[in-house]
Amino acid sequence: MLESLISTLSVSAYYSKFTATLPLTRICILLLGEHPTPVVATHVLHLIAISLNASSSFSRKFELVSGWSILRIVLPSTWNPNVHEAVFDILLGRKVTQTSNVTVTCPHIVPAILSVLHRGLDAVAQRPQITGNLDGEFGIEGKRIIQPI
Amino acid sequence: MEALIEEIIDLHVSSSTFRQVFRSQQTTQMFLDAYKSFVTATTASMDGHQRTIRILERLSHFALTLAHDDDVAVPQKREVFSIISSPILH
Numbered sequence: 001m002l003e004s005l006i007s008t009l010s011v012s013a014y015y016s017k018f019t020a021t022l023p024l025t026r027i028c029i030l031l032l033g034e035h036p037t038p039v040v041a042t043h044v045l046h047l048i049a050i051s052l053n054a055s056s057s058f059s060r061k062f063e064l065v066s067g068w069s070i071l072r073i074v075l076p077s078t079w080n081p082n083v084h085e086a087v088f089d090i091l092l093g094r095k096v097t098q099t100s101n102v103t104v105t106c107p108h109i110v111p112a113i114l115s116v117l118h119r120g121l122d123a124v125a126q127r128p129q130i131t132g133n134l135d136g137e138f139g140i141e142g143k144r145i146i147q148p149i
Numbered sequence: 150m151e152a153l154i155e156e157i158i159d160l161h162v163s164s165s166t167f168r169q170v171f172r173s174q175q176t177t178q179m180f181l182d183a184y185k186s187f188v189t190a191t192t193a194s195m196d197g198h199q200r201t202i203r204i205l206e207r208l209s210h211f212a213l214t215l216a217h218d219d220d221v222a223v224p225q226k227r228e229v230f231s232i233i234s235s236p237i238l239h
Contacts, residue, residue, distance in 0.1 A: 084153065104166035110176055117157070118183035120150040124204060125190035 002031070002043045009047065015054045024051055025058070025065045032070065038080040045086035049095065052106055059108055071112040076119035087113060154207045161214060172220040180215070181225060184208050185232050192235060209233055 009015045018024065028051075031044050048067075051058040062068060075083065089095045091113070093105030160167045171177045187208065191201050215221050216229040 081152070084156075088156065102160060102164040102167070104164060104170060107166075107170050110170050111179060113153075113157070114176065114179035114183060117150070117153055118179070118186065120153065121183055121187040121204070121208075122190070124150055124201065125187055125194070125196070 002040065006043055006047050006050065010050050012054055015050065019051075019055070025062045025067055028062070029065060029067055029070055032074055034074065036074060036078050038078050038083050041075065041078045042082045042086045045083065045090060049086070049090050049093075052090065053093070059106060063108065068108045068112065071109065072115045075112050076116045079116050079120065087116075151204065151207070154204065154211070158207065158211050158214070161211065168218060168220065171215060171218065174222050174225065177215060177221055177225050181212070181228055181232070184212055185228075188232055188235050 009018055024047075028044050028047055031040065031047075033040075036044065048058075048062070051062075075087070087109060090106050090109050091104055092102060094101075161171075171180075188205070190196075191205065212229045212233065216226040
Protein backbone atom coordinates (compact mmCIF):
# COMPACT_ATOMS: atom_id res chain seq x y z
CA MET A 1 0.00 0.00 0.00
CA LEU A 2 2.83 2.28 0.86
CA GLU A 3 4.32 1.52 -2.51
CA SER A 4 1.16 2.62 -4.34
CA LEU A 5 0.95 5.79 -2.26
CA ILE A 6 4.47 6.68 -3.22
CA SER A 7 4.03 5.93 -6.90
CA THR A 8 0.92 8.14 -6.86
CA LEU A 9 2.87 10.96 -5.24
CA SER A 10 5.53 10.75 -7.90
CA VAL A 11 3.03 12.43 -10.21
CA SER A 12 3.55 16.10 -9.50
CA ALA A 13 -0.10 17.11 -9.63
CA TYR A 14 -0.99 14.60 -6.93
CA TYR A 15 2.10 15.57 -4.95
CA SER A 16 1.04 19.23 -4.88
CA LYS A 17 -2.48 18.32 -3.79
CA PHE A 18 -1.19 16.03 -1.05
CA THR A 19 1.30 18.47 0.38
CA ALA A 20 -1.20 21.34 0.21
CA THR A 21 -3.16 19.72 2.99
CA LEU A 22 -0.80 17.31 4.73
CA PRO A 23 2.62 17.81 6.35
CA LEU A 24 4.69 15.43 4.26
CA THR A 25 7.83 15.91 6.33
CA ARG A 26 6.08 14.69 9.46
CA ILE A 27 4.43 11.88 7.54
CA CYS A 28 7.83 10.63 6.43
CA ILE A 29 9.00 10.59 10.02
CA LEU A 30 5.84 8.84 11.22
CA LEU A 31 6.20 6.21 8.50
CA LEU A 32 9.79 5.58 9.53
CA GLY A 33 9.01 5.14 13.20
CA GLU A 34 11.83 4.04 15.48
CA HIS A 35 12.70 0.71 13.89
CA PRO A 36 11.59 0.55 10.26
CA THR A 37 12.23 -2.59 8.28
CA PRO A 38 14.54 -2.15 5.29
CA VAL A 39 11.48 -2.37 3.03
CA VAL A 40 9.69 0.51 4.77
CA ALA A 41 12.90 2.53 5.01
CA THR A 42 13.49 2.11 1.28
CA HIS A 43 9.97 3.31 0.46
CA VAL A 44 10.25 6.34 2.73
CA LEU A 45 13.62 7.17 1.20
CA HIS A 46 11.98 7.04 -2.25
CA LEU A 47 9.32 9.41 -0.97
CA ILE A 48 11.99 11.76 0.30
CA ALA A 49 13.72 11.60 -3.09
CA ILE A 50 10.47 12.47 -4.87
CA SER A 51 9.86 15.33 -2.44
CA LEU A 52 13.36 16.74 -2.87
CA ASN A 53 12.84 16.77 -6.60
CA ALA A 54 9.35 18.27 -6.39
CA SER A 55 10.05 21.02 -3.90
CA SER A 56 13.12 23.16 -3.35
CA SER A 57 12.03 23.86 0.23
CA PHE A 58 11.57 20.22 1.22
CA SER A 59 15.13 19.78 2.46
CA ARG A 60 14.91 22.75 4.78
CA LYS A 61 11.46 21.74 6.04
CA PHE A 62 12.66 18.20 6.63
CA GLU A 63 15.56 19.61 8.62
CA LEU A 64 13.17 21.69 10.70
CA VAL A 65 11.43 18.53 11.88
CA SER A 66 14.86 16.94 12.53
CA GLY A 67 14.30 14.56 9.64
CA TRP A 68 17.96 14.28 8.65
CA SER A 69 18.94 13.60 12.27
CA ILE A 70 16.27 10.95 12.55
CA LEU A 71 17.64 9.22 9.45
CA ARG A 72 21.06 9.31 11.08
CA ILE A 73 19.67 7.48 14.10
CA VAL A 74 17.37 5.05 12.34
CA LEU A 75 19.25 3.96 9.18
CA PRO A 76 22.21 2.17 10.81
CA SER A 77 19.95 -0.59 12.11
CA THR A 78 18.00 -1.03 8.89
CA TRP A 79 20.64 -1.19 6.17
CA ASN A 80 20.54 -3.47 3.16
CA PRO A 81 21.43 -3.15 -0.53
CA ASN A 82 18.07 -1.52 -1.36
CA VAL A 83 18.37 1.02 1.44
CA HIS A 84 21.95 1.66 0.31
CA GLU A 85 20.78 2.37 -3.22
CA ALA A 86 17.89 4.59 -2.08
CA VAL A 87 20.22 6.63 0.13
CA PHE A 88 22.69 7.25 -2.68
CA ASP A 89 19.81 8.09 -5.02
CA ILE A 90 18.95 10.89 -2.59
CA LEU A 91 22.58 11.98 -2.24
CA LEU A 92 23.06 12.25 -6.00
CA GLY A 93 19.53 13.11 -7.11
CA ARG A 94 19.42 10.03 -9.33
CA LYS A 95 16.41 8.01 -10.54
CA VAL A 96 13.95 10.84 -10.04
CA THR A 97 15.86 13.00 -12.47
CA GLN A 98 16.94 10.02 -14.58
CA THR A 99 20.53 11.14 -14.56
CA SER A 100 23.57 9.05 -13.95
CA ASN A 101 25.78 11.88 -12.90
CA VAL A 102 27.81 12.06 -9.74
CA THR A 103 26.87 15.48 -8.48
CA VAL A 104 25.82 15.69 -4.87
CA THR A 105 22.42 17.36 -4.77
CA CYS A 106 21.58 16.57 -1.16
CA PRO A 107 24.56 16.70 1.21
CA HIS A 108 22.24 16.52 4.24
CA ILE A 109 22.15 12.76 4.03
CA VAL A 110 25.92 12.35 4.36
CA PRO A 111 25.89 12.24 8.19
CA ALA A 112 23.40 9.36 8.00
CA ILE A 113 25.72 7.52 5.57
CA LEU A 114 28.69 8.01 7.88
CA SER A 115 26.74 6.87 10.90
CA VAL A 116 25.77 3.69 9.01
CA LEU A 117 29.48 3.22 8.30
CA HIS A 118 30.38 3.68 11.96
CA ARG A 119 27.76 1.22 13.19
CA GLY A 120 28.63 -1.28 10.48
CA LEU A 121 32.33 -1.13 11.28
CA ASP A 122 31.58 -1.62 14.99
CA ALA A 123 29.62 -4.76 14.06
CA VAL A 124 32.48 -6.06 11.91
CA ALA A 125 35.01 -5.37 14.67
CA GLN A 126 32.95 -7.49 17.04
CA ARG A 127 32.33 -10.43 14.69
CA PRO A 128 34.80 -10.27 11.82
CA GLN A 129 34.50 -13.92 10.86
CA ILE A 130 30.87 -13.40 9.97
CA THR A 131 30.11 -11.79 6.64
CA GLY A 132 27.42 -9.73 8.26
CA ASN A 133 25.13 -7.22 6.68
CA LEU A 134 23.24 -4.91 8.98
CA ASP A 135 19.89 -6.24 7.83
CA GLY A 136 20.34 -9.46 9.77
CA GLU A 137 21.55 -11.67 6.96
CA PHE A 138 24.54 -13.45 8.40
CA GLY A 139 26.75 -16.23 7.31
CA ILE A 140 30.12 -17.75 7.89
CA GLU A 141 32.54 -16.60 5.22
CA GLY A 142 31.75 -18.52 2.07
CA LYS A 143 28.27 -19.59 3.18
CA ARG A 144 25.18 -17.42 3.43
CA ILE A 145 22.58 -18.24 6.04
CA ILE A 146 19.47 -16.10 6.20
CA GLN A 147 18.53 -15.27 9.75
CA PRO A 148 14.77 -15.63 10.27
CA ILE A 149 13.06 -12.28 10.72
CA MET B 150 30.17 -2.58 4.67
CA GLU B 151 32.71 -3.23 1.96
CA ALA B 152 30.28 -2.02 -0.70
CA LEU B 153 29.59 1.16 1.26
CA ILE B 154 33.29 1.91 1.71
CA GLU B 155 33.96 1.34 -2.00
CA GLU B 156 31.10 3.60 -3.01
CA ILE B 157 32.42 6.37 -0.76
CA ILE B 158 35.92 5.96 -2.20
CA ASP B 159 34.65 5.92 -5.81
CA LEU B 160 32.45 8.95 -5.27
CA HIS B 161 35.31 10.87 -3.71
CA VAL B 162 37.43 10.21 -6.77
CA SER B 163 34.74 11.01 -9.32
CA SER B 164 32.76 13.83 -7.75
CA SER B 165 34.07 17.24 -6.79
CA THR B 166 30.78 18.01 -5.05
CA PHE B 167 31.28 14.92 -2.88
CA ARG B 168 34.80 16.05 -2.02
CA GLN B 169 33.35 19.41 -1.01
CA VAL B 170 31.15 17.68 1.54
CA PHE B 171 34.31 16.94 3.53
CA ARG B 172 35.08 20.64 3.84
CA SER B 173 32.78 20.38 6.82
CA GLN B 174 34.94 19.50 9.80
CA GLN B 175 31.94 17.92 11.45
CA THR B 176 31.40 15.59 8.51
CA THR B 177 35.06 14.66 8.22
CA GLN B 178 35.16 14.03 11.96
CA MET B 179 32.32 11.52 11.64
CA PHE B 180 34.45 9.49 9.27
CA LEU B 181 37.55 9.85 11.46
CA ASP B 182 35.62 8.71 14.53
CA ALA B 183 34.35 5.62 12.70
CA TYR B 184 37.85 4.86 11.39
CA LYS B 185 39.56 5.40 14.75
CA SER B 186 36.95 3.28 16.53
CA PHE B 187 37.53 0.42 14.08
CA VAL B 188 41.31 0.61 14.35
CA THR B 189 41.15 0.69 18.15
CA ALA B 190 38.68 -2.22 18.37
CA THR B 191 40.61 -4.41 15.95
CA THR B 192 43.94 -3.62 17.61
CA ALA B 193 42.53 -4.54 21.00
CA SER B 194 41.24 -7.89 19.77
CA MET B 195 44.44 -8.63 17.78
CA ASP B 196 42.13 -9.35 14.89
CA GLY B 197 43.94 -10.85 11.93
CA HIS B 198 40.93 -11.91 9.88
CA GLN B 199 41.18 -11.39 6.16
CA ARG B 200 38.01 -9.37 6.15
CA THR B 201 39.29 -7.00 8.84
CA ILE B 202 42.58 -6.49 7.06
CA ARG B 203 40.82 -5.76 3.76
CA ILE B 204 38.49 -3.26 5.38
CA LEU B 205 41.32 -1.58 7.27
CA GLU B 206 43.27 -1.23 4.05
CA ARG B 207 40.34 0.44 2.25
CA LEU B 208 39.54 2.74 5.17
CA SER B 209 43.18 3.79 5.43
CA HIS B 210 43.25 4.43 1.70
CA PHE B 211 40.30 6.78 2.05
CA ALA B 212 41.71 8.41 5.18
CA LEU B 213 44.96 9.17 3.37
CA THR B 214 43.02 10.61 0.45
CA LEU B 215 41.29 12.96 2.89
CA ALA B 216 44.61 13.84 4.52
CA HIS B 217 45.94 14.96 1.15
CA ASP B 218 42.85 16.99 0.34
CA ASP B 219 43.39 20.75 0.51
CA ASP B 220 39.91 21.29 1.90
CA VAL B 221 40.43 19.17 4.99
CA ALA B 222 41.54 20.99 8.15
CA VAL B 223 45.12 20.55 9.35
CA PRO B 224 44.27 19.09 12.78
CA GLN B 225 42.17 16.46 11.04
CA LYS B 226 44.99 15.63 8.63
CA ARG B 227 47.20 15.14 11.68
CA GLU B 228 44.59 12.89 13.21
CA VAL B 229 44.64 10.69 10.11
CA PHE B 230 48.40 10.28 10.38
CA SER B 231 48.23 9.51 14.07
CA ILE B 232 45.59 6.81 13.51
CA ILE B 233 47.55 5.35 10.60
CA SER B 234 50.67 5.02 12.69
CA SER B 235 48.83 2.73 15.13
CA PRO B 236 50.50 -0.62 15.73
CA ILE B 237 47.97 -2.86 13.95
CA LEU B 238 48.55 -1.17 10.65
CA HIS B 239 52.11 -2.47 10.50
